[in-house]
Amino acid sequence: MNNVIELTHPLIQHKISRLRSKTTGTSEFRALVEEIAMLMGYEALKDLPLVDVEVETPIEKCMTPVIAGKNLAVVPILRAGLGMVNGILNLVPTAKVGHIGLYRDEETHEPHEYYCKLPDPISERLIVVTDPMLATGGSGVAAVDFIKQHGGKKIKFMSIIAAPAGIERLMKAHPDIQLYVGHIDHKLNENAYICPGLGDAGDRIFGTK
Ligand code: PRP
Numbered sequence: 485m486n487n488v489i490e491l492t493h494p495l496i497q498h499k500i501s502r503l504r505s506k507t508t509g510t511s512e513f514r515a516l517v518e519e520i521a522m523l524m525g526y527e528a529l530k531d532l533p534l535v536d537v538e539v540e541t542p543i544e545k546c547m548t549p550v551i552a553g554k555n556l557a558v559v560p561i562l563r564a565g566l567g568m569v570n571g572i573l574n575l576v577p578t579a580k581v582g583h584i585g586l587y588r589d590e591e592t593h594e595p596h597e598y599y600c601k602l603p604d605p606i607s608e609r610l611i612v613v614t615d616p617m618l619a620t621g622g623s624g625v626a627a628v629d630f631i632k633q634h635g636g637k638k639i640k641f642m643s644i645i646a647a648p649a650g651i652e653r654l655m656k657a658h659p660d661i662q663l664y665v666g667h668i669d670h671k672l673n674e675n676a677y678i679c680p681g682l683g684d685a686g687d688r689i690f691g692t693k
């Protein structure tokens with residue numbers, strides 16, 4: 485699948501291994517998620533459009549490129565996607581932030597929506613959806629459905645660990661988006677958790693459970 489980009493950079497892989505360890509505590513886990521998001525964002529945003537502006541250096545005036553417009557929106561899927569937001573904002577501080585609140589039903593594993601708010605208007609923005617875990621893909625599909633219903637068109641989805649089933653479901657429903665993943669794990673278990681994964685990302689970021 486052309487629109488699925490696995491980011492194999494050694495720094496990302498190293499930090500994901502630290503995330504996986506059950507001995508990694510909340511504060512290190514949170515810092516790692518933010519760092520990985522920044523490294524992934526560096527790659528995922530490499531096609532941001534540039535425009536030349538005039539700048540006067542201490543030597544002379546020149547035309548030099550800056551990011552065109554203030555057109556980025558970061559949209560975390562709550563809760564765990566929140567952990568990735570500052571990583572992207574470190575790169576593009578002017579980005580607006582929307583929120584999509586979804587939780588998975590423990591029995592059916594299907595997503596339930598509880599809160600959604602997007603920057604308005606959304607249609608001209610490049611939208612980066614963040615969620616560390618893409619498991620069955622149900623939450624990812626619901627989030628992109630919602631963004632498109634509100635006019636979003638240019639969508640990049642960033643996920644630190646993804647299962648093949650989730651990638652397939654998301655890309656089948658939304659073949660026009662670009663999906664950036666830090667690592668593709670091999671399967672889901674009977675509770676729809678990613679194996680080997682890293683456990684419950686939201687609980688590990690926020691220290692719940
Ligand atoms: C987790 C994760 C994703 C979703 C992935 O969130 O952050 O949003 O599960 O699973 P899926 O691909 O099968 O939909 P969860 O519902 O546990 O909520 P939380 O972030 O609030 O803990």
Ligand code: URA
Nearest residue numbers: 619677678683684685
């Ligand atoms: N959500 C998580 O946080 N972890 C998984 O492995 C699957 C869904």
